[in-house]
Amino acid sequence: MTSTLLDYLRSVFTPTSVGELSSVLGEATVPTQKALDGLMPAITAGVINQAANQQGATKLYQLLSATSFATDPAMSELVGTGDHRQKAAASGNALLKQLFTDQPHRLAESTASYSGIGLASATTLSGLVMSVLMGFLHQQVTSQSLTQAQLTALLLGETDTVHGAIPAVLAGGLGWLIGTPRPAASIPLRNEPIAPVRTDDRPAGTPWWRWLLLALALVALLFFLLRGCRDKPSSQTVRESTTTTTDTLASDLDGNEPAVRVGVDLPGGRKLSLVEHSFNDSLARYLANKGSQTPRVFTFENLTFETDSARITTQARPHVDDLMQIMQAYPSLEIRIEGNTDSTGDDAINDPLSGERAEAVKQALIQGGIAASRVTTRERGDTKPVASNQTQAGRQMNRRIDVVITKL
Incomplete structure (x- = not known):
């Protein structure tokens, strides 16, 4: 399975951009890349974990709806413009603090220990990843007019894939951030009470209204995915020219990739x-x-x-x-x-x-x-x-x- 959120983050933090960013931070490229490979799924899992309960989902939705974000970050600005980079990192770390109170410093400490980069660099990278991720989610909420239930369904649908991308060595100390993966069907999408644990011997069953809510969440997720597919530009951008003989090598190969x-x-x-x-x-x-x-x-x-x-x-x-x-x-x-x-x-x-x-x-x-x-x-x-x-x-x-x- 692929992850829309991780794919987007990786399209921003490409190896080329990471090489330039590591130079600006005074770090070697390999440990910087290692840090980001851990931070991207870890922070994404943390945001998903917020959506796994009613209070966290409401808080996250309010942040995404009310906060102004740079929804199309340019890595050239994050790398080349110190003021822009510092503001983006500070904004991301402030968002982390709003969602996780006084814990964000633990994420930077774990990342620095795991990857070998400095604590200051880890703090900057944590803020940048959070800023870019929240900007992307803000764009989805506003451009697709997502409701809180639709946003929740979108996030919970990526739980297993995102958790699986976190390096095991790093994940061990981030339980406070990423939580425990849970199936989307077990998360209430409305202000409804959670059914108490049964103590008698009668079969538990599943109330009809829970099935209805699950069906609504799945329909909302399907609507979002289909709408995104219609808006996605075709990857077939390279054309074969019958008159240009100098366009050699692979420039006119079929750009369509297999779905698997x-x-x-x-x-x-x-x-x-x-x-x-x-x-x-x-x-x-x-x-x-x-x-x-x-x-x-x-x-x-x-x-x-x-x-x-x-x-x-x-x-x-x-x-x-x-x-x-x-x-x-x-x-x-x-x-x-x-x-x-x-x-x-x-x-x-x-x-x-x-x-x-x-x-x-x-x-x-x-x-x-x-x-x-x-x-x-x-x-x-x-x-x-x-x-x-x-x-x-x-x-x-x-x-x-x-x-x-x-x-x-």
């Missing part, structure tokens, strides 16, 4: 949600096999570039970010990135472009904190086809980026 995602555990407690059988899923499983041999070639599908350019598209950045996290989890891993083209068009243009695109992927990894010595590139041109260049489908397969595992 799988959770992948990486060394160090990090978890990724990857499309099943995708490049990064296959790579992670290969690396987890201690008997794996090198060299090994993986085709980086869904790595798209702007037409006639070596600029990686916005849609493809999450795939590169996943590769960064995998490389961070396997610090001895070394790779070679190879650019390939088909045999059509002008070699004087296509071949250099294939090398430039391979280099663009390398630079993205370096910006995310991967040492340059661990990544090399090669311009292959049309010398290594994997299919016939006589058909459109074959030429599309030949326009690709390959990642070669050279050292484990």
Whole structure:
């Protein structure tokens, strides 16, 4: 199962942004990423835990309805503008304090101990994550006109997935924040009394009105999800050009991803949600096999570039970010990135472009904190086809980026 809330947070705190943020905070990239990997699900679980009881749900809904939030945070501002970052962190920590009284300092202390970053940095990151999460929820409440019951159903529907993403080492000391996962059906959605514990021998049964409330909550959640799907832009943004012969490699690959995602555990407690059988899923499983041999070639599908350019598209950045996290989890891993083209068009243009695109992927990894010595590139041109260049489908397969595992 995927989590809308965690997916959003990860789209903001990408490895590239985390690398820049760690530099601003004076921390190393790997422990900063580790801290955020724990904070994002932990804080989300804490907010969900608030919604698990009537009083907490009411307090949370009032905060989201009445407070002004920056609903579209720009990491460039959080990283590059000290005043903006400090205000966002202070705002997030103030929200944590409103929901959890005098406890937020315990979250920063646990995070600092778990990840190895300083307490001040952990406090800043806690505030930033809370600020971004609450801003997103505020946006959902206002733009979708959610009622308190609908918000509660949305949050409780992600309980198990979010709890499962919290590193076990960190979760052990955060019971006060995250609570104990409970099924959504056991949480009252109105100001109704909780049925007392039965002490006689009669079968308990379930009153009809509880089933009605559960059905209403499920209908509200389904309405929200379907509405979100209608508003979500199509991921099919890259088009095939029959007249442009210089748009080589994977820039015109089908951007649609399979619906099935799988959770992948990486060394160090990090978890990724990857499309099943995708490049990064296959790579992670290969690396987890201690008997794996090198060299090994993986085709980086869904790595798209702007037409006639070596600029990686916005849609493809999450795939590169996943590769960064995998490389961070396997610090001895070394790779070679190879650019390939088909045999059509002008070699004087296509071949250099294939090398430039391979280099663009390398630079993205370096910006995310991967040492340059661990990544090399090669311009292959049309010398290594994997299919016939006589058909459109074959030429599309030949326009690709390959990642070669050279050292484990």
